[in-house]
Amino acid sequence: xxxxxxxxxxxxxxxxxxxxxxxxxxxxxxxxxxxxxxxxxxxxxxxxxxxxxxxxxxxxxxxxxxxxxxxxxxxxxxxxxxxxxxxxxxxxxxxxxxxxxxxxxxxxxxxxxxxxxxxxxxxxxxxxxxxxxxxxxxxxxxxxxxxxxxxxxxxxxxxxxxxxxxxxxxxxxxxxxxxxxxxxxxxxxxxxxxxxxxxxxxxxxxxxxxxxxxxxxxxxxxxxxxxxxxxxxxxxxxxxxxxxxxxxxxxxxxxxxxxxxxxxxxxxxxxxxxxxxxxxxxxxxxxxxxxxxxxxxxxxxxxxxxxxxxxxxxxxxxxxxxxxxxxxxxxxxxxxxxxxxxxxxxxxxxxxxxxxxxxxxxxxxxxxxxxxxxxxxxxxxxxxxxxxxxxxxxxxxxxxxxxxxxxxxxxxxxxxxxxxxxxxxxxxxxxxxxxxxxxxxxxxxxxxxxxxxxxxxxxxxxxxxxxxxxxxxxxxxxxxxxxxxxxxxxxxxxxxxxxxxxxxxxxxxxxxxxxxxxxxxxxxxxxxxxxxxxxxxxxxxxxxxxxxxxxxxxxxxxxxxxxxxxxxxxxxxxxxxxxxxxxxxxxxxxxxxxxxxxxxxxxxxxxxxxxxxxxxxxxxxxxxxxxxxxxxxxxxxxxxxxxxxxxxxxxxxxxxxxxxxxxxxxxxxxxxxxxxxxxxxxxxxxxxxxxxxxxxxxxxxxxxxxxxxxxxxxxxxxxxxxxxxxxxxxxxxxxxxxxxxxxxxxxxxxxxxxxxxxxxxxxxxxxxxxxxxxxxxxxxxxxxxxxxxxxxxxxxxxxxxxxxxxxxxxxxxxxxxxxxxxxxxxxxxxxxxxxxxxxxxxxxxxxxxxxxxxxxxxxxxxxxxxxxxxxxxxxxxxxxxxxxxxxxxxxxxxxxxxxxxxxxxxxxxxxxxxxxxxxxxxxxxxxxxxxxxxxxxxxxxxxxxxxxxxxxxxxxxxxxxxxxxxx
Numbered sequence: 025x026x027x028x029x030x031x032x033x034x035x036x037x038x039x040x041x042x043x044x045x046x047x048x049x050x051x052x053x054x055x056x057x058x059x060x061x062x063x064x065x066x067x068x069x070x071x072x073x074x075x076x077x078x079x080x081x082x083x084x085x086x087x088x089x090x091x092x093x094x095x096x097x098x099x100x101x102x103x104x105x106x107x108x109x110x111x112x113x114x115x116x117x118x119x120x121x122x123x124x125x126x127x128x129x130x131x132x133x134x135x136x137x138x139x140x141x142x143x144x145x146x147x148x149x150x151x152x153x154x155x156x157x158x159x160x161x162x163x164x165x166x167x168x169x170x171x172x173x174x175x176x177x178x179x180x181x182x183x184x185x186x187x188x189x190x191x192x193x194x195x196x197x198x199x200x201x202x203x204x205x206x207x208x209x210x211x212x213x214x215x216x217x218x219x220x221x222x223x224x225x226x227x228x229x230x231x232x233x234x235x236x237x238x239x240x241x242x243x244x245x246x247x248x249x250x251x252x253x254x255x256x257x258x259x260x261x262x263x264x265x266x267x268x269x270x271x272x273x274x275x276x277x278x279x280x281x282x283x284x285x286x287x288x289x290x291x292x293x294x295x296x297x298x299x300x301x302x303x304x305x306x307x308x309x310x311x312x313x314x315x316x317x318x319x320x321x322x323x324x325x326x327x328x329x330x331x332x333x334x335x336x337x338x339x340x341x342x343x344x345x346x347x348x349x350x351x352x353x354x355x356x357x358x359x360x361x362x363x364x365x366x367x368x369x370x371x372x373x374x375x376x377x378x379x380x381x382x383x384x385x386x387x388x389x390x391x392x393x394x395x396x397x398x399x400x401x402x403x404x405x406x407x408x409x410x411x412x413x414x415x416x417x418x419x420x421x422x423x424x425x426x427x428x429x430x431x432x433x434x435x436x437x438x439x440x441x442x443x444x445x446x447x448x449x450x451x452x453x454x455x456x457x458x459x460x461x462x463x464x465x466x467x468x469x470x471x472x473x474x475x476x477x478x479x480x481x482x483x484x485x486x487x488x489x490x491x492x493x494x495x496x497x498x499x500x501x502x503x504x505x506x507x508x509x510x511x512x513x514x515x516x517x518x519x520x521x522x523x524x525x526x527x528x529x530x531x532x533x534x535x536x537x538x539x540x541x542x543x544x545x546x547x548x549x550x551x552x553x554x555x556x557x558x559x560x561x562x563x564x565x566x567x568x569x570x571x572x573x574x575x576x577x578x579x580x581x582x583x584x585x586x587x588x589x590x591x592x593x594x595x596x597x598x599x600x601x602x603x604x605x606x607x608x609x610x611x612x613x614x615x616x617x618x619x620x621x622x623x624x625x626x627x628x629x630x631x632x633x634x635x636x637x638x639x640x641x642x643x644x645x646x647x648x649x650x651x652x653x654x655x656x657x658x659x660x661x662x663x664x665x666x667x668x669x670x671x672x673x674x675x676x677x678x679x680x681x682x683x684x685x686x687x688x689x690x691x692x693x694x695x696x697x698x699x700x701x702x703x704x705x706x707x708x709x710x711x712x713x714x715x716x717x718x719x720x721x722x723x724x725x726x727x728x729x730x731x732x733x734x735x736x737x738x739x740x741x742x743x744x745x746x747x748x749x750x751x752x753x754x755x756x757x758x759x760x761x762x763x764x765x766x767x768x769x770x771x772x773x774x775x776x777x778x779x780x781x782x783x784x785x786x787x788x789x790x791x792x793x794x795x796x797x798x799x800x801x802x803x804x805x806x807x808x809x810x811x812x813x814x815x816x817x818x819x820x821x822x823x824x825x826x827x828x829x830x831x832x833x834x835x836x837x838x839x840x841x842x843x844x845x846x847x848x849x850x851x852x853x854x855x856x857x858x859x860x861x862x863x864x865x866x867x868x869x870x871x872x873x874x875x876x877x878x879x880x881x882x883x884x885x886x887x888x889x890x891x892x893x894x895x896x897x898x899x900x901x902x903x904x905x906x907x908x909x910x911x912x913x914x915x916x917x918x919x920x921x922x923x924x925x926x927x928x929x930x931x932x933x934x935x936x937x938x939x940x941x942x943x944x945x946x947x948x949x950x951x952x953x954x955x956x957x958x959x960x961x962x963x964x965x966x967x968x969x970x971x972x973x974x975x976x977x978x979x980x981x982x983x984x985x986x987x988x989x990x991x
Contacts, residue, residue, distance in 0.1 A: 043092040045802035049549050050814050051894035057814075060821040060895065064840075072820065073724060073813050076840045078695045081730040087591040087723060092804030095553040101801065102581075102794060106562035109577035113467065114446040114567035117424050117458025118255060119181055119210045119784070120313070121305040122565070124461055128518050129307060129380050132525045133373070135559065137746075140373055141535035141550055143542065144750035145335070147864065147874050148348040148970040149931050150963075153528030154376060154749040155347035158335045160511055161303075161317070161379035167506040168285040169299040170292025171321035175332040177303075177375035177751070178318035179603050182216035182784035184300035185209075185249060185279055187331045188320060189217055189226065191298060192247035192275035195326050200246040200274070201225055207232035208254035211772045212784045213279060217249070219768075219780035223617065223649040241268045247275040252291060253284055256417050256456060257424030259500055266295040282306060282319075283461075284422040286387070286394040289502050298322045302784075305460060307381035308374050309559075312578050313568030313785020314603055315752030315792060317375035333370050333750065338975025341929075341968040342936065348970050373748030384521050387507040393461050397423045400459050400468055402493035407472050407483035417454060421495040424458040426450065440474045446570050447474075531966040533873050535746075538963070539897045543691065543844040543876040543886025544638070546719045546738075546815075550746035550795070553802070557794040568785040569773065581793055588800045589743075589756060592808065593715075593735060594726025597764035600756045601781070603788040605716065608736025608755030609644040609683075614779045615734060615759055615766035616681050616710045617648055622766075622778070628708065630675040632682040634663050636689040636880050638716060650680055661690030661834040663700060672707045679709035681734075686727065687717050687842035689880045690834040691819070701731025710734065715758070718742040719890070720816060720843035723809025733760050743796035752789050754796070814891035815843040818898060822887055825902045829909040833884055844888035846881060847905075853883065856915040857922035860885050863908055868931035870904035870954065871963040900957065907954050926951055931965035 047053065052060070057069060066072040074082075093101070114122070125134065133139045145151030145158075158176040165174035178184035189203055203221065205214055207230050214230065221228045229245075231237035241248065248269050253259045266276040275297040283305050291299045304316035322330055336350030382390060401423050408414070408427065417426035429436055430453050437455060440447045448456040457471060465485055472482045507513070515524045534540075540547040557563060562577060572579070586598040602608040613631070620628040631650040633641050635657050642652045655671050656664040663684065672679060682704045687693045694700075701711045713732035719742045721727070727735050739745045739754035747753075759767060769777030773786040787793070803811065823832045823845040830847040852858045860883045864874030876886040889898055911927060914920040924945055926932075932951040942948055953959050 042094055042097070043804065043807065044094050045551070045553075046092060046807040046810065049551065049803065049807070050811055050891050051897070052814050052818065052891070056895040057817065060817055064817075064820050064824050069813050069817060072817060072840070075838055076816060076836065076842065077693055077724050078697070080695075080698050081725045083723070083725055083729065087805045087808065089588055089591055089805045089808070090801065092802055092807050095802060098798050098801045099553060099556065102557055102797060103560075105577050105580050106557065106560055107577065108580060109562045109566055110574035111561055111565050112441065112444050112446050112570065112574060113470075114310070114570055115457045115459065115471070116446050116448040116567050116569055117456060118448060118569055119212070119302055119304070120310045120567055120569070121423075121458065121460035122462035123305045123307055123309065125307045125309065125377070126381065126384050128521050128525070129377055129384065130559070132522060133377055133380060135555065136529070137536040137550070138529040138532065138534050139376065140555070140746040140748050142532055142749040143534070143540055143545065143547060143747050143873060144372070145349060148346060149865065149868055149965045149967055150533035150873060152347055152966050153531035154372065155335045156528055157376040157379050158372065159337070159347060160383060161319075161375045162335060163509060164379055164382045164507065164512075165282070165319045165321050167508075168282050168290060169280065169296075169321045170290030170504065171296070171299050172292075172324045173327045173330070174319055174321035175330055176335050177370040177372060178300070178320050178332055179371060179607065180314060180316060180784035181210070181279060181300060181302040181318045182213040182781070183607075184318040184320050185213045185277065186217050186220035188277045188298040188300050189221065189247060189249070190224075191322065191326060191329055191331060192277060193226065195329055196246055196275045197273040198246040200244045202227040202229055202243075202245045204240040204245050204248040205230045206237060206248070206250050206254070208256050208258060209249060209251045209279060210255045212770075212781060213251075215770070215772050215781045216784060219614075219782055220647075223614065224647065225649070241265065241272070245269070245272055245274050247277055249277045249279065251279045253281065253288070253422050253424065256426040256450070257421040257458070258418035259288065259420040259422060259497060261497070261499060263294045270295065281422070283390065283394050283397070285502070286391045286506070287398060287422065287496060287502055289500050290504065292321075293504065298326070303375065303378035306378035308377055309564035309791065310567050311564055311791025312566040312575065312787055314789035315371050315374050317371040317378050336975050338971050340970050342933070344967060346967045346970045348972060348975050350975055370751040372750035373752060376749065380521075380525065382507060383512055383515050383524070386512050386516055387505075389516070390507070397459050397461065397463065398494060398496060399489070399492070400463050401425065402495045403485060403488040404457065404459065404468050404471060405495060406488040406493060407468070408475055410483045411472060411475050411480060413475055419495065420497050423460065424456055426454050426456045428453060429455045436474065441571070443470060443474055445470060445474060446567060446574075448569070533868070533871070533963055538871050538873070539889065539893050539901055540873040541875045541887045541889055541901060542873070543846070543888040544689065544716055544879070545747070545876065546741035546888060546890055547747065548719070548744060548890040549892035550744055551799070554744055554795045554798040557798065558791055563791055563794060568787065568790070578787060578790055581797055582787060582790075585793055585797050585800070586756075589737065589758065592722050592726070593718075593737070593758050594728030595735065595758035596728070596761040597767055598756050598758045599767040600754060600793065601768050601770065601783050601786065601788040602736065602755040602757055603783045604751070604753045605736055605738040605740075605755035606640045606644065607782055608757045609640055609714070610647060611757040611768050611779070611782050612712055612734040612736055612759070613644055613648045613650065613681070614768070614782070615757065615763050616712065617650070618766040618778045619710070619763055620680060625708070628678050628680040630678045631680055632668070632671055632675075632704070632709075634684060636661060637683060637685055638689060638714060641683040641714060645683065661688060661692060662694045662696070663688075665696055665700065668700065669703060672703055672709070676707040679704070679707045681710040681712050683712040683714060685714040685716055687720050691841050691844040691846055691886065692834050692836055693842050698730050705731070716741070717843065720812060722812045723805065724812050728758065728760060733763060734758065739796045744799040745792050745795045752792055754789050754792060811891040812843075815889070818889040818891065818893060819843050819845050819887070822889055822898060822902060826905055829906055830885075833881060844886055847875070847885045847887060849885060850883045852912060856912050858912050858915065858927050859883055862927040862930065865969055866908050866911070866927045866930040867904060868963075868965050869926070869951065870907070871958065871961070872901060872904060903955060911954070920945060926954070931968065933966065933968055934964045936968065
């Protein structure tokens with residue numbers, strides 16, 4: 025009997041397979057690729073890319089990146105870097121505190137892909153769980169601040185204060201251009217406000233003494249900003265000051281601490297107009313500065329100008345209460361150059377965690393935590409006084425003491441570090457000590473030991489606790505209730521909390537259930553191995569203003585990631601400080617503005633923006649004081665070069681820059697991009713290339729090589745930081761060599777530059793940077809390039825397969841697209857009455873999140889599959905779209921009525937389908953199971969289609985009884 029020859033034995037190198045992660049990230053294998061290419065009509069993936077990416081911009085050489093390694097090897101390598109951080113006990117405060125993340129929240133939200141892979145809740149019907157959590161967040165903020173309305177989170181406290189400044193300026197009657205800051209604000213808040221004020225002509229006056237403060241309030245102002253409790257810990261009665269501010273028809277802005285407000289009279293009760301702050305100490309680790317959910321609350325009269333997102337309550341088609349994003353016409357993609365804010369990414373996942381922290385602890389639990397912090401602070405103060413250090417800066421406090429240590433300041437601070445403790449040095453001769461939820465008796469005794477002289481006995485905690493001391497003035501104690509809604513008074517056992525979290529996630533559709541085919545908002549794999557390091561203590565427990573010597577691991581991580589991103593983009597320098605793509609845009613435009621000013625050309629203020637651009641582009645330009653001039657696009661969606669030439673010539677003397685998206689917002693590689701860059705440069709302008717579509721460029725083309733001067737990246741898109749339901753994000757700003765000096769600095773951390781801080785923390789959302797580091801380290805040059813090419817392959821496969829059903833609106837001359845395609849549904853309105861929104865809602869019945877709806881062209885769907893999706897999932901989506909097209913044909917030929925069909929009635933809830941009587945002209949089976957596969961795996965929308973108009977006319981944005989909704 026003849027035997028087959030033995031198979032060749034694989035080499036050791038092949039068996040080790042350092043690139044094993046690449047096929048885990050990329051969902052298409054070699055056989056799938058061959059089939060897809062045959063459908064598209066290309067011989068190879070390389071041939072496809074060559075036919076799509078203009079040869080004039082193709083990379084001349086590959087990215088210089090380390091070779092890919094396995095998941096285990098990458099984690100081990102990153103662990104070494106993390107170990108270079110020194111995790112000391114930080115009592116620095118300044119808005120950042122130790123906290124305990126309850127295990128049930130850590131495991132079931134922060135580490136749960138059902139929560140961290142969710143998208144921004146633009147499609148209400150499949151986002152009810154995360155929106156309920158955000159309404160809880162809004163309610164928590166309203167209750168604790170005493171304000172009537174709050175948004176669904178801001179990027180950080182300093183950014184929130186800056187946004188409050190512009191909200192106040194457009195909302196008050198005062199015509200002044202001056203804002204007054206109390207000198208006892210957190211330093212980073214002052215710095216970010218100064219950065220944001222300068223380009224738009226706002227004068228910032230800082231009052232560092234009582235005399236300066238009184239003089240400032242007696243003068244000209246449109247707003248004043250107060251910290252309560254102050255950064256030094258001081259608790260003042262601000263009622264009279266607020267009355268003085270109001271007498272000037274100005275706004276009182278208060279930066280505050282939610283935990284302190286469980287004990288202190290809330291700002292809303294003494295006249296505050298806008299209240300901002302950070303919810304970090306509600307369960308989110310410090311993480312060297314972020315991500316954390318800041319907040320903004322305001323008077324009811326300001327609500328229609330409130331920046332950021334607002335989750336409100338409407339009703340669905342069945343009359344049931346339903347959550348939705350409210351007042352969406354305020355979003356920058358609608359208001360464009362009239363926008364007053366460019367915030368697109370919030371901090372949804374941290375906001376969810378903060379709200380769940382409040383739900384889990386409840387009002388009594390939060391109060392107990394706050395009382396414990398306040399008591400320890402009073403005990404610490406008594407003991408320090410016994411040791412000879414009275415709190416000479418103030419004699420009131422919630423959690424922070426400021427000691428006038430004079431010439432001993434540096435020596436005491438150094439002694440503290442030697443004992444494993446960080447204290448905050450302030451005003452040259454003061455040391456500040458901030459306690460928090462994690463403070464123990466041993467910590468208090470350790471602090472005493474730092475201040476005790478040799479041989480001096482330490483105080484007794486029991487003795488210092490006699491009489492139940494408190495440093496909170498009795499006149500400032502809170503008497504009003506808070507968190508009275510049942511949601512904050514029900515889920516206090518872990519079993520109850522676990523089930524509540526699960527009940528919310530079950531309502532939602534995230535990437536762990538199905539493909540999310542959103543154009544311009546890449547939804548790719550957020551690998552578990554990438555997520556693991558973010559909760560390592562070496563990263564999670566670092567204070568952003570700890571001494572640089574203790575942050576060496578973060579410094580190395582930051583440097584390596586910037587070097588790798590420079591390789592990916594072709595730029596010379598990068599800052600990772602911006603904590604959202606919108607903030608990266610803002611920082612990039614500030615760099616361009618500062619560059620022109622440095623050359624004596626501050627008059628250059630014209631920003632050209634194509635009509636197809638993302639809405640954040642004109643909003644960002646407006647925020648830095650640039651004048652937006654819109655340029656036309658041709659019928660193929662490309663920038664109209666003739667119109668651009670005319671605009672460049674018209675505005676040549678004052679041209680600052682152009683902002684383009686590449687590949688274009690229409691999903692096409694424009695062939696004239698190099699010519700466009702050269703044209704703008706010839707008129708003295710700079711070229712801003714929006715990095716939103718970088719998933720189509722990495723490894724195949726680099727904006728810094730083909731003429732771009734500035735770009736921002738979305739690490740929460742292209743480089744795998746998950747969307748988290750709408751945040752966190754990281755939006756690095758990338759620049760060419762001559763713009764490197766104009767990258768943002770952070771004077772609060774000792775890095776003063778021409779462009780100041782744009783986020784509260786020097787490293788921005790530092791805690792999520794390990795995710796992108798892991799992705800690049802495991803993929804290497806070959807993996808990243810393959811990911812880009814596969815994303816382009818998948819988009820072209822969908823476009824080709826759906827061509828006879830939903831034609832692609834824009835394509836290159838050979839019919840190809842970039843990494844996304846716009847499906848044209850406009851003709852269906854006349855033939856069937858069906859709109860793109862109807863298709864989007866019907867896709868829910870098939871178990872899919874909708875593609876991007878009506879952007880950038882009304883009544884279209886923009887589809888982006890990403891490289892992580894398998895051919896099976898692509899086919900499942902294609903089958904769903906084809907089946908929906910057949911349903912539309914039934915409407916077109918009269919088999920189904922235009923006003924009563926599966927699309928107009930979608931999504932179909934289980935409750936509606938199980939009702940006793942079914943009077944629709946189609947079967948329940950067609951409604952629920954339009955394709956057989958759904959019988960095995962069905963997602964049920966918890967609500968029917970939401971009534972958006974009702975929601976805006978009847979605005980509820982906090983937890984209220986259901987009967988109030990229904991009335």
